[in-house]
Amino acid sequence: MDELTDIDPATAERAREILESAEGPFSSSEDTDKAIEILTKVLSATPSSTLRSTILSNLGMMLLVRSQHTSSVADLDASIAYLREAQQTQKTLGGHPALSATIPNLMSALRARYEHSGDLEDLDEAVRWGRDAILWLPAGIPQRAMALTSLSSTLKIRFERSGNAGDLSEAVELGRQAAVDLPVSHPRMGPVLSNLGSALMAAEKTDEAIFTYRRALENFHATGDRHGEARALTNLAGALSRTGRSDEAITTYRSALGIFRAVGDGYGETRVKNNLAGVYRAAGDLERAIPLxxxxxxxxxxxxxxxHPITLASRTNLAQAYEVAGDYGRAIPLYEAALTGHERILGPDHPTTRASRANLTRALRRWSEEADAEG
Structure with a gap:
């Protein structure tokens, strides 16, 4: 960073350490905040260059990661702006952002912002970036497989919003292409197969999805990726549950739960407990579902x-379980709290907010009907 003449040496050295760190400065939220602060300061003194592109790409990624913990739309907006500038700088310098993580990260940020805003333009932009990357990248290199996977995931999400069957068909086909593009033993094969499994589930190709999740699980196990193994077990359990194999699904969820606990992943643990509760609820076992x-x-x-949107969804799940149990006194306040949160975070007209409002309306109506019947 010899060109950073306007930055004090200590700050420049710390920025160098951040950029060279293989693991990233994410051991704590304070470390992430400090890294963002330092790189933002250094960026202001960095002319258009490979170094500026690197700083922009890292800032975009860090802000994306931070937004996943804070639900900050401002962080997502900044992440997208930095990543857009990074890809433009890379092109100006004669490279292509598809060869780096810039475009996959930009697509992830756009998908995340869509989850907050419901604005389909974010998904459409992500699709455009994915198509550009695929056209530019030759077959047989890992970057193309990852671009195919990212585009497949985006198209599946767009299908879930629009119902366009063409998006889903393409998502499945791209996922299959990505799996073919990578060597069987490649360390990224697990995520590629997991994404393909999700697309197959959306297409109701459940048996093929189960087979694909099992392949992903084998890859994660072979590469020693414990987090990936737990995620693959979680996905597999969901697919097994969809086919009515509840006992096998419960056993598989419990295996995933054990790994998440062993690696200290509290978020993964909550996901499994939520899904396990769903299996119990579907089986009519509210005594086990509600405590979970x-x-x-x-x-x-x-x-x-x-x-956080995931917390709001969890609040809704608990409210629905209370409602099924006939406990409207506990269900309705939770529905009210979920609706208030959705209106504040997503706005009154977001599809999730409308669904939340419908939940509350239904529960109030049923409570009134039952009170009238008893009276």
């Missing part, structure tokens, strides 16, 4: 905060 939903909500409030 309760602990999941408590844990997510502590990990993510009360207004």
């Amino acid at each position: 939903y309760e602990t999941t909500l408590t844990d997510r409030e502590a990990l993510l905060g009360p207004d």
Whole structure:
């Protein structure tokens, strides 16, 4: 960083350490905040160059990671702006952002912002970036497989919003291409197969999805990726549950839960507990489902905060379980809290907010009907 003449040597050296760190400065939220602060300061003194592109790409990635914990739309906006500038700088300098993580990270940030805003333009832009990367990258290199996977995931999400069957068909086909592009033993094969499994599930190709998740699980196990193994077990359990194999699904969820606990992944643990509660609820076993939903909500409030979209979804799940049990006194306040949170975070007209409002309306109506019947 010899060109950073306007930055004090200590700051420049710390920025160098951040950029050269293989693991990233994410051991704590304070470390992430400090790294963002330092790189932002250094960026202001960095002319258009490979170094500026690197700083922009890293800032975009760090802000994306931070937004996953804070639900900050401002962080997502900044992440997208930095990543857009990074890809433009890379092109200006004669490279292509598809060869780096810039475009996959930009697509991830756009998908995340869509989850907050419901604005389809974010998904459409992500699709455009994915198509550009695929056209530029030759077959047989890992970057193309990852671009195919990212585009497949985006198209699946767009299908879930629009119902366009063409998007889903393409998502499945791209996922299959990505799996063919990578060598069987490649360390990224697990994520590629997991994404393909999700697309197959959306296409109701459940048996093929189960087979694909099992392949992903084998890859994660072979590469020693414990987090990936737990995620693959979680996905596999969901697919097994969809086919009515509840006992096998419960056993598989418990295996995933054990790994998440062993590696200290509290977020992954809450996801499994939430899904396991869903299996019990579907089987009519509310005595096991409700305590799991309760602990999941408590844990997510502590990990993510009360207004994170995932926490709001957990609050809704618990409310629905109480409603099925006929406990409207506990269900309705939770529905009210979920609606308030959705309106504040997503706005009154977001599809999720409208669904939340419908939940509350239904519960109030049923409570009134039951009170009238008893009276």
